[in-house]
Amino acid sequence: MKAMTGKTRARSSARAVLALGEGEQVYLHGMLHALRDLGDVRFLMLRMPDGVIQCVCQGDGLDAREGDAVEIEGAIARDARAPGGAEVRVSALRVLASPAEAMPVPIGKGRMNLSLDTELSLRFVTLRNLRRRAVFKVQEGVVRGFREALVSEGFTEIHSPKIVAQSAEGGANLFRMEYFGRRAYLAQSPQFYKQAMVPVFERVFEVGPVFRAEKHNTPRHLNEYTSLDFEMGFIDGFEDVMEMETLVLQTILRTLSRDCADELALLGAQLPSAQSIPAVRFDEAKRRVCERYGRPIRDPFDLEPEEEQLISRLFAEECGSDFVFVTHYPSKKRPFYAKDDPDDPRYTLSFDLLFRGMEVTTGGERICDYAEQVDKLRRKGMDPEDFAGYLTLHRYGTCPHGGLGLGLERFTARLLGLPNVRDACLFPRDQQRIEP
């Protein structure tokens, strides 16, 4: 009988290799990212999780192809001409696994120059490109920063169901499914569940998939995306939620500076500052954009994408800020759980966060009083009976609370200057695409 004790294998790291001195022996494994054959000398670019190392083979007998998984033994040679200032002189090479076919796209190149359709259809391959994978290393850093900030602020992570009986955000863009002979839906957000957890843990967050059956085919819409949600109790007002998001953004940006410098440099991305984020009322933002850029107000109750861009531009020009909170959205355009402004109930105590021209967060204070919530449902033409389960929250008591959802792919795309939100999703889902 054997026993496992938690011993793990040595790992290969490009950064570790580059820190070694002349002549040191190394045993590495990795994928052959690219090859150059100069006759009697071959350059093998070995891809490891944190970078690529140039390995040099001289003479015969070292047979390997692009895409092979290999183990390499060799010695470090410091060489200013090598990427990163060092290379490995290979003394032994073993192929562990080989592809059946040659790479269909030039993943070893800095820029692959593929159409989006080819890019996404061959996603299992194209993600091996260094620029592609860097996007998702940065995205991981965003999620890590989000969690770090919230855990240190006393939030508890939860996992809420994605198969649901009710719509939280309105019925138009719900995916329907069959559930043991019954009708069920895919959750558009964890809204009801995170609110339900406020009287339990006071502050909760969730990182998980949400599903929107929207028929928009735009560079900013996905039909499935990852939502970073939090909800917090005992707020004095929705400004507390915006302050918490500001703190979260500061932590994310600090995490990225610390952990993802190489990836950010590779992608040529400039991190924004979130030290101070301006906040402007919805109606004032519309008015100022109209004045400044001469854009007529067509719909006083909604922001068009172009207006979002102009508001962002205005605050970039005036305050040097890549972020701007737009507050007090009209009640008509917000869900039934949004708390109306007691000073002017045509508006809500809610906000969006715009980041470099695009909405990346919607949040606000929620209704916590039972009678107020029932009344608002009725005023919206909805039947409180349909929300009996949700209303047990208010029936049996909660505290003043609010929260938000941050779209991970949109945030990543804006952060890295990617033109399409699909570029910031490993395996995007849109009307045409459910594969790979």
Next chain:
Amino acid sequence: MKAMTGKTRARSSARAVLALGEGEQVYLHGMLHALRDLGDVRFLMLRMPDGVIQCVCQGDGLDAREGDAVEIEGAIARDARAPGGAEVRVSALRVLASPAEAMPVPIGKGRMNLSLDTELSLRFVTLRNLRRRAVFKVQEGVVRGFREALVSEGFTEIHSPKIVAQSAEGGANLFRMEYFGRRAYLAQSPQFYKQAMVPVFERVFEVGPVFRAEKHNTPRHLNEYTSLDFEMGFIDGFEDVMEMETLVLQTILRTLSRDCADELALLGAQLPSAQSIPAVRFDEAKRRVCERYGRPIRDPFDLEPEEEQLISRLFAEECGSDFVFVTHYPSKKRPFYAKDDPDDPRYTLSFDLLFRGMEVTTGGERICDYAEQVDKLRRKGMDPEDFAGYLTLHRYGTCPHGGLGLGLERFTARLLGLPNVRDACLFPRDQQRIEP
């Protein structure tokens, strides 16, 4: 114009209160968990995220009811009779929000003694009970330990799609959905996607929902659960995956000892040891259970739940271990991507982890060679054409790799001695239940 700078509100913490000295002033907020009225003295139990503090009101004018959200001002009185050794003498109390109705179940009691159906139907309320919420604080610790271990071992966290075109684990228990006029499915596991990411990041993990349309109504099945998955490249064999799981379990247990001592004590849970986990072959385990407990082998190719319990019992008795790895499962019972044992292809290089009588993990080495995978699909009577997308992984090359999935709710239930996996899920989904 306002600006947000990331300032957050002071929090209330029961642990912080209990650490204060006699006479210190406190300003707290929380939910009124329970009340006792002794005429001229009222005891208010104030529920905060990390515990409950006894607050004492004397005289009139402090009106509050169970379920209220309140702010309290008062002074610490050290008193050995109070829970935790201190209480708050209330000088001012403000009610921030009130329930519309009295609590329908006695959430303030240690044990509520409800039927499972009542428990789950009133989940928004019953989770406020201290024992209930402690389960999910421990569950959060499990996930945190899982991530900590893997991040420190160089794994990258990913988010894979839940709407998929293909089945990874066989077609019988797939949820079907309509996707813009096409047929799609809910992912039974992130299997294909985590494998696809191995040539990209070498080591990846995911924490996310998986969906199984199983028609089992048992204490061990859920139709939606949270799966802790990882996949790692450049393994020497599937033992590397078991070693990594052992390390993960050690980290989880250390995290729980550090962060969840109060919750574990409240639940009376004893943490197991994962310092050394025995591993036994499937056929040998069956034979030894047959010999030791006189249980005839009915199906040589599968483990029945009672056999899992007896294998666990055997290794608890013989090695004092609450965990046991059962290795080399029969090929017939494993998915098409499982690598066969070259020494005896009737068995696979795979394993389950049994924990206190129940399977909580399935894992193993995967096939990485294209021809071998196509051949195995054919031998299983499946058409490689149906898996063309998945096979691009093997076609364009990967490395020897393996991984596993750990069921979060099952693991939590076994860890805390909960009789039903539903007790370890915030909002469980079964054939009868999609609400709340």
